[in-house]
Amino acid sequence: MIPAAFEYYRPASMEGVIALLEEHGDEARVIAGGHSLIPMMKLRMAEVAHLIDLQDIASLSGITIDSDGIRLGAMTTQHDIIGSAALTAAAPIIKEAALQIADPQVRYMGTVGGNVANGDPGNDMPGLMQCLDAQFHLLGPDGERVVAARDFYEAAYMTDREDEEVLVEITFAAPTGGYAYEKQKRKIGDYATAAAAVQMSKVDGKVATASIAMTNLSDTPIWSEETAEALIGTTCDDAAIKSAIAAMLGDIDPTEDNRGPIAFKCHAAGIVLGRAIKRAWSRA
Amino acid sequence: MSNKMHVKLNVNGEDHEFLAEPRELLIYALREKLNITGPHVGCETTHCGACTVTMNGKSVKSCTVFVAQANGAEVTTIEGLGQPDALHVLQENFKEHHGLQCGFCTPGMITRAAKLLEENPNPTEEEVRFGISGNICRCTGYQNIVKSILSAASELNSAKEAAQ
Ligand SMILES: Cc1cc2nc3c(=O)[nH]c(=O)nc-3n(C[C@H](O)[C@H](O)[C@H](O)COP(=O)(O)OP(=O)(O)OC[C@H]3O[C@@H](n4cnc5c(N)ncnc54)[C@H](O)[C@@H]3O)c2cc1C
Ligand code: FES
Numbered sequence: 299m300i301p302a303a304f305e306y307y308r309p310a311s312m313e314g315v316i317a318l319l320e321e322h323g324d325e326a327r328v329i330a331g332g333h334s335l336i337p338m339m340k341l342r343m344a345e346v347a348h349l350i351d352l353q354d355i356a357s358l359s360g361i362t363i364d365s366d367g368i369r370l371g372a373m374t375t376q377h378d379i380i381g382s383a384a385l386t387a388a389a390p391i392i393k394e395a396a397l398q399i400a401d402p403q404v405r406y407m408g409t410v411g412g413n414v415a416n417g418d419p420g421n422d423m424p425g426l427m428q429c430l431d432a433q434f435h436l437l438g439p440d441g442e443r444v445v446a447a448r449d450f451y452e453a454a455y456m457t458d459r460e461d462e463e464v465l466v467e468i469t470f471a472a473p474t475g476g477y478a479y480e481k482q483k484r485k486i487g488d489y490a491t492a493a494a495a496v497q498m499s500k501v502d503g504k505v506a507t508a509s510i511a512m513t514n515l516s517d518t519p520i521w522s523e524e525t526a527e528a529l530i531g532t533t534c535d536d537a538a539i540k541s542a543i544a545a546m547l548g549d550i551d552p553t554e555d556n557r558g559p560i561a562f563k564c565h566a567a568g569i570v571l572g573r574a575i576k577r578a579w580s581r582a
Numbered sequence: 583m584s585n586k587m588h589v590k591l592n593v594n595g596e597d598h599e600f601l602a603e604p605r606e607l608l609i610y611a612l613r614e615k616l617n618i619t620g621p622h623v624g625c626e627t628t629h630c631g632a633c634t635v636t637m638n639g640k641s642v643k644s645c646t647v648f649v650a651q652a653n654g655a656e657v658t659t660i661e662g663l664g665q666p667d668a669l670h671v672l673q674e675n676f677k678e679h680h681g682l683q684c685g686f687c688t689p690g691m692i693t694r695a696a697k698l699l700e701e702n703p704n705p706t707e708e709e710v711r712f713g714i715s716g717n718i719c720r721c722t723g724y725q726n727i728v729k730s731i732l733s734a735a736s737e738l739n740s741a742k743e744a745a746q
């Protein structure tokens with residue numbers, strides 16, 4: 299379990315990070331918490347000749363909540379998220395999801411930026427951020443650009459981010475209504491067999507808005523508009539939930555692996571989505 | 583490529599300086615360079631928690647930290663919590679309540695539990711189980727580990743009350 303050798307850098311500014319990325323191109327990678335990257339490097343599934351540690355860049359951390367919405371610095375850890383009472387008050391779904399990621403030690407190190415930039419379909423935060431309609435802020439040699447979480451994922455480990463860009467922050471409007479993050483996993487510390495992120499609001503006893511994203515059921519997270527549409531305007535009764543599940547099953551594309559065959563994954567996806575909708579509605 | 587770098591670590595209150603390749607894992611720097619063998623290597627894949635140490639106030643699995651990332655850090659291992667002639671309250675309670683059998687997981691378990699009690703001095707049984715869910719024990723079935731941690735918590739709390 300010894301990774302290939304690399305040059306290590308710990309720049310103190312974003313200019314330093316970008317300059318190194320420009321100099322070394324696809325031979326360089328940033329490291330945040332390292333809890334996706336180091337396991338891959340140990341297995342030699344990732345070889346990185348130039349490793350750029352982001353830990354000294356103070357501007358990348360911090361949670362800000364104001365009238366403009368919510369901002370999470372890329373280096374905010376899952377532990378920071380769980381400990382932030384203000385964030386939990388403004389967007390409780392994030393803590394509910396973070397508590398279901400990995401285990402305590404991993405959550406002290408794992409960052410939200412690393413989780414969403416990684417591009418692993420097993421990561422929980424990409425689907426969550428699609429559910430919240432979050433915006434990813436990418437800084438590169440030509441300045442900053444913003445990409446919606448819903449447009450960011452192309453395939454497993456392939457995202458819209460260019461090699462010399464760094465994800466610096468994530469922003470989104472504070473969600474309203476009820477929420478739920480429901481995840482089926484084999485044990486604590488496991489990635490999802492299936493997971494669902496649901497936000498929905500209620501007006502006059504009917505579903506007014508809904509946003510639903512599924513995790514680890516395709517090579518990208520799946521934000522499913524059809525699933526939400528199946529609920530909007532209904533009283534969220536059993537028939538509506540059933541048609542939402544049917545719509546979701548039409549949008550996912552799971553593959554067989556050590557978490558089970560396709561039929562089982564579809565079954566698990568239906569169960570977690572049904573539970574998530576019911577819990578979100580009960581909180582709406 | 584395999585240039586060694588100067589690494590400074592403060593481990594259990596003592597400063598150390600040594601040369602290491604950046605890719606060296608913190609657990610091996612501790613065990614093999616500094617001869618601090620309390621933290622164990624169980625799985626080496628971030629699952630078992632036997633290698634748990636406290637780094638800059640966080641419980642971390644030291645098999646998943648490059649020594650380069652740890653450069654400049656403060657690290658506490660089981661050796662920094664207690665000594666054979668002056669056991670930590672958690673160690674006393676693990677002994678008292680049979681919180682270990684083979685003992686392989688114990689240094690990581692106690693180091694993690696110490697951090698847990700620092701953050702949450704009065705945990706419920708469920709919070710203890712969730713808080714140590716990154717540490718695997720193949721022997722005990724966890725029951726006595728949980729008992730030991732809860733008992734250490736109440737001992738620490740009564741000591742705090744008595745001091746006030
Ligand atoms: C045992 C175990 C269980 C886990 N279980 C789960 C789980 O259930 N759910 C889950 O979601 N995750 C899980 N994880 C992954 C964990 O949450 C990771 O920490 C997280 O996916 C990546 O965050 P990181 O900060 O560690 O990123 P790193 O490992 O440092 O980086 C990951 C990738 O993203 C890139 N990157 C990092 N930060 C940036 C940035 N700011 N801009 C651009 N690129 C960047 C890196 O170059 C790298 O390619 C688990 C990990 C372990 C070890
Ligand atoms: S040896 Fe580090 S988690 Fe098992």
Ligand code: FES
Binds near residue numbers: 682683684722
């Ligand atoms: S006591 Fe043997 S592994 Fe825990």
